[in-house]
Amino acid sequence: MTLIIGGLVVLALTWALTGLLRRYAVHKQLMDIPNARSSHKVPTPRGGGVAIVVVGLLALPALVYGTSVSLDSAIAFGGAGLAVAAVGWLDDHGHVAAGWRLLVHFLAAGWGLYWLGGMPDLTLFGWTMPGLWLALPALVWLVWLLNLYNFMDGIDGIAGVEALTACASGLLLAWLMVPEAPLALYGVMILAALGFLVWNFPPAKIFMGDAGSGFVGLWLGLLSIYAAHQAPVLFWGWVILLAMFVSDATVTLFFRWCRRESLFEAHRSHAYQHRAAQWGHKATTLFYGTLNVIWLLPMAWWVVSGGIEPLWGVLLAYAPVVFLVYQFGAGIRHVER
Numbered sequence: 001m002t003l004i005i006g007g008l009v010v011l012a013l014t015w016a017l018t019g020l021l022r023r024y025a026v027h028k029q030l031m032d033i034p035n036a037r038s039s040h041k042v043p044t045p046r047g048g049g050v051a052i053v054v055v056g057l058l059a060l061p062a063l064v065y066g067t068s069v070s071l072d073s074a075i076a077f078g079g080a081g082l083a084v085a086a087v088g089w090l091d092d093h094g095h096v097a098a099g100w101r102l103l104v105h106f107l108a109a110g111w112g113l114y115w116l117g118g119m120p121d122l123t124l125f126g127w128t129m130p131g132l133w134l135a136l137p138a139l140v141w142l143v144w145l146l147n148l149y150n151f152m153d154g155i156d157g158i159a160g161v162e163a164l165t166a167c168a169s170g171l172l173l174a175w176l177m178v179p180e181a182p183l184a185l186y187g188v189m190i191l192a193a194l195g196f197l198v199w200n201f202p203p204a205k206i207f208m209g210d211a212g213s214g215f216v217g218l219w220l221g222l223l224s225i226y227a228a229h230q231a232p233v234l235f236w237g238w239v240i241l242l243a244m245f246v247s248d249a250t251v252t253l254f255f256r257w258c259r260r261e262s263l264f265e266a267h268r269s270h271a272y273q274h275r276a277a278q279w280g281h282k283a284t285t286l287f288y289g290t291l292n293v294i295w296l297l298p299m300a301w302w303v304v305s306g307g308i309e310p311l312w313g314v315l316l317a318y319a320p321v322v323f324l325v326y327q328f329g330a331g332i333r334h335v336e337r
Contacts, residue, residue: 014195049212080112088211109142148249149217156204255331271328
């Protein structure tokens with residue numbers, strides 16, 4: 001009963017705070033104004049993701065006190081998330097040079113990784129990779145996730161639906177593998193994303209903004225490592241669950257890099273942006289979320305349950321997703337019609 005009440009509080013508080021932030025953004029004229037690189041057509045308030053940040057940080061002490069979430073885990077998620085949200089908030093309200101942002105991102109990722117106890121040992125083809133060897137790849141994984149989440153937060157609802165479906169799937173996998181594992185951290189992100197989506201689902205009344213998208217992206221990455229400490233194979237499950245966002249962003253940035261275009265410049269060449277131009281925001285967002293549930297979740301369970309070697313499972317899960325985003329035009333310059 002206590003967990004149910006706590007969950008309802010998280011949901012209601014995120015919903016209410018997002019509404020207050022919308023009023024604040026309108027009053028202060030913190031608006032995303034449509035331009036040639038935008039996927040929306042009307043000025044829309046931004047910064048609503050701060051509600052997820054605030055509620056997520058406030059929930060951590062309660063989780064430590066009322067559940068089996070450890071203090072070290074709360075310090076990992078709280079400190080790392082706060083740092084990334086702070087630099088994102090500054091960027092939302094002005095401009096922070098890409099180099100300084102990236103430095104904060106690596107420091108925040110390192111903080112989270114350290115307090116979670118680093119990477120656990122992972123096994124591939126019967127060979128155990130020591131967690132110490134995986135520290136640098138894990139750091140890059142976290143920084144890439146938080147940045148790609150910002151890149152992918154470009155149409156109504158897509159970032160919130162990704163957080164909702166990925167976390168719900170991750171919670172299910174963890175519960176099936178380790179029923180006694182603490183699952184409250186997953187629940188906080190699920191319910192906070194749901195409360196935010198009330199305002200952000202197409203047609204969006206407010207956007208997430210850099211502070212929220214970076215925070216959510218980093219928390220999803222930290223959850224993948226948190227899950228790996230519950231059962232190492234769960235890490236591979238999370239790699240699969242995030243395949244839609246990882247593939248779209250990575251393929252897009254690869255082709256932009258090949259053309260020697262700036263990787264930090266705003267653009268409309270992601271696969272989801274091409275789809276939104278043809279299908280609309282709602283259909284595109286629902287399509288990405290549906291694939292998370294009907295394709296990536298079963299593939300992740302196949303790996304987690306031991307039905308297939310993790311590397312083969314990851315490759316099989318990603319292959320059609322990479323092909324799909326390529327077919328959708330990931331990395332191709334958007335042409336106005």
